[in-house]
Amino acid sequence: MEPFIKVTGVSHVYPNGVTAIQDVNLEIGEGEIVAVLGSNGSGKTTLVKHFNGLLKPTTGQVTVGNMNTKKERIAKLSSLVGYVFQNPNHQTFLPTVRQELYYGCKNLKISEEETEKRVKKAIELFELENLLDANPFDLNSSKRKEIGMASIMAISPKVVVLDEPTTGQDHKGCKRVLELVKMFHEHGHIVVLVTHDMQLIGELNCRVVIMNKSRKIADDRADVVFKNQELLKTADLQPPQVMELANQLTYLNRNESYLTIDSIVKWFKHNKKGLEEERKIGTGS
Known part of the structure; x- marks a missing residue:
């Protein structure tokens, strides 16, 4: 199936001469949730702003549906790609x-x-x-x-881009964002997230694209990406705190990724009998 969003060899140079993204290739298809991660200045926001024409490629091409974004107005592209800004004051007026x-x-x-x-x-x-x-x-x-x-x-675009949706949110607000992401997905939208919130991505365990120094350096599922410590170090990212906790629990299966508290609890419940027997042997009881 042809991808709905296709980024081919795209670079973007701002008027001040700064190269924000360089030679990026990316395809996003039906039914996907894709998180674009990276430290500040990595190019992640610049990349997603090409999806609805807020930015145009300096070189390369972005197609959304059957439209070349370089040739279309933002108003037309926004019927296909809805963009929710990080600051709600930029959205409501x-x-x-x-x-x-x-x-x-x-x-x-x-x-x-x-x-x-x-x-x-x-x-x-x-x-x-x-x-x-x-x-x-x-x-x-x-x-x-x-x-x-x-x-x-209400516009009902095919793609919904959420720029740092949990910024400034308390725990309750973050849980609500997670619910809304799932709701968009369940109603047939492709969801693209730009975020620093590793716990949100851990809960979703969705596809992850990592940007670093204007280039795409990774594209895989969260449970795979977050196990690659060298990659995370290169991108100056930390895995979810739950995963760091799991790494300290020697009982857990090292071949698995534990991205949520629920996944750890599930493992302990499944292995409860064996752990109890091991404890009895260790205490001599």
């Missing part, structure tokens, strides 16, 4: 939540009937029935970020 939800569909000239259907779906999925007349700027940062995601859901 209208006086009510209701207007925010309708804005994207109206801007894309989607029919009134279809707009009503899409907005209703977004309201229900994000449980916004009691907030429609609220001013987004009267809401906390977590809720404003959800409004931004809901407005993208």
Whole structure:
């Protein structure tokens, strides 16, 4: 099957002469969740901004669906790729939540009937029935970020890009982001995450692309990438804390990756009998 997003030999040089990404090749297909990781300045955000035309390749080519992003306007590409910014203040600007939800569909000239259907779906999925007349700027940062995601859901693009979705979130907010990522995926969207949140990626155990010094240096599942300590050191990244804990537990199977607390608990439950017998032998009881 032809990939929905195809990046071929793409480099991007900013007007000040800085090369942000260099000779990147990447394909993203139907039904994928892809996390783009890297330290600050690695090129990860520059890369994903090519998906909806916010940036155009200096050299190389990006295609989304059957569209060459270099030849298309952002407005047209945004019907296929929705971008949720890290700062919710860059996403919301209208006086009510209701207007925010309708804005994207109206801007894309989607029919009134279809707009009503899409907005209703977004309201229900994000449980916004009691907030429609609220001013987004009267809401906390977590809720404003959800409004931004809901407005993208209303447009119903094939691809949803989430730029640092857990930044500034407390534990409850991070859990909610995880739920929303899964919800987008379950409703047929390709999800692309730009993030430093290794625990979020551990929970998803999705495909991981690592950028380092403007180049792509890895592309594999999280459980594979996070076991490669040399790779993580090169990219100046740390694995999830749970995985670091698991590495200290000598009982665990060294051939497995433990990305969540649940995976560790599951191992102990499965091996409980053997551990108890081992303990009895060790204590002589």
